[in-house]
Each structure stands twice: as structure tokens, then as C-alpha cells.
Amino acid sequence: xxxxxxxxxxxxxxxxxxxxxxxxxxxxxxxxxxxxxxxxxxxxxxxxxxxxxxxxxxxxxxxxxxxxxxxxxxxxxxxxxxxxxxxxxxxxxxxxxxxxxxxxxxxxxxxxxxxxxxxxxxxxxxxxxxxxxxxxxxxxxxxxxxxxxxxxxxxxxxxxxxxxxxxxxxxxxxxxxxxxxxxxxxxxxxxxxxxxxxxxxxxxxxxxxxxxxxxxxxx
Numbered sequence: 457x458x459x460x461x462x463x464x465x466x467x468x469x470x471x472x473x474x475x476x477x478x479x480x481x482x483x484x485x486x487x488x489x490x491x492x493x494x495x496x497x498x499x500x501x502x503x504x505x506x507x508x509x510x511x512x513x514x515x516x517x518x519x520x521x522x523x524x525x526x527x528x529x530x531x532x533x534x535x536x537x538x539x540x541x542x543x544x545x546x547x548x549x550x551x552x553x554x555x556x557x558x559x560x561x562x563x564x565x566x567x568x569x570x571x572x573x574x575x576x577x578x579x580x581x582x583x584x585x586x587x588x589x590x591x592x593x594x595x596x597x598x599x600x601x602x603x604x605x606x607x608x609x610x611x612x613x614x615x616x617x618x619x620x621x622x623x624x625x626x627x628x629x630x631x632x633x634x635x636x637x638x639x640x641x642x643x644x645x646x647x648x649x650x651x652x653x654x655x656x657x658x659x660x661x662x663x664x665x666x667x668x669x670x671x672x673x674x675x
Contacts, residue, residue, distance in 0.1 A: 469494045469498075473494075493535065496538075497535050504527040521594070532606030537609055540614065544613070544617055553627070555623060555626070560618045561612065564608070564611055571604050574600060575600065578594065626671065629665060633663040640657075659675075
């Protein structure tokens, strides 16, 4: 058990480094910042391991398991947020009158709600089931929390930046097309997938092209 946290830390560092080394944004300065984050992760993992496996929590296996899960989630989430802050390109400054778009974050809120309901159901199950079965809902909830906590934090950071970039694009586009309802209906009807057709009809009938990218078909 004491080897689990350091092993997860090593896997996080290796995966982050491989992804960053192949990125077009790779640079020496950002690499040094990533190395600093990696050393911080190692220090946090060593400190958490020492506190969990060498302190008063050692008397209770359940307390050690809960503390270990929380440590993994906190360290993994912090590492994901720091690495994204370092490796993601900066968002262009928004004009004062720019409208902030939240479409990407709204899509993520649904998943946050579903996971919250799932974790709440597991917590209630652990409260009401017989004592010998308490470990099962705690294990299921902890497994999802470990897998989804850092990932959702990273996805939220990316969604926020995408929303800001979309806001900058719509506020100051190079080119902006606005389609008549009949044109947009005709365009949507060409798609054979009814799900995509419905999504197209629900999207704004507009296309923006600018420094931050392209916004078209609601994407």
C-alpha cells in the first residue's frame, strides 16, 4: 500500500512529460516550470505518504484508505491545474464590452452534477448498509473520485479557456457571416445524422473567423 502513492506520482510525471515533449508549445522556460511542478508533486506525495502511513491514522485501515484517496485526488487535481496553466497558451485580452461565453463550461456542469449525485448515493449507502459492507460503497465512490477528480479539474480549466477564446473571437472577428433561417435549415438538412441535425438547428446561424480560431455550427 505505501508504494501506491509514489507509483501514481511517477505515472503522472511520465505521462505529463511525454505529452508536453510532443507539444508545439514546447520551450525551455516552460520545461523548467514543469520540472518545478514535478518536484512539488514528489514532495507532496512523500509528505502525504509519511503522514498517512507513519502517523496516528495507521491505527485504522479505513481512515488510512480515506486519507489516501483524498491525498491522491488533491495532488492529482493540483498537478493537473498547474500543468495546464503552464502549457496552455495565454488567452488574448478581451475587449471591455465582450460578452463572456459559458457554453463549454455548461456542458461540463452536467457531468459534475452526475458525479456529485453518484458520490452522494455512495455516501448514503455507506451510512445505511451493515457495517461489514461499508467498504463497498466507499470503494466504489473512491474509485470514481480518484479517476474523475483530476480529470474534471483539467477539463474545467480547458473549458474555461475555450469559452474565453470563443468570447474573444466573437468580440473581435476578422470575418463574420450571419445566415438567413432558410439557409441554415437547408444546411442542417444535408446532415444524415438526426442528432447532429438537431444540434445544428439549435446552434446560432453564424460563423466567426479570427485570431483565436473558427466558430461554426455551434462548435
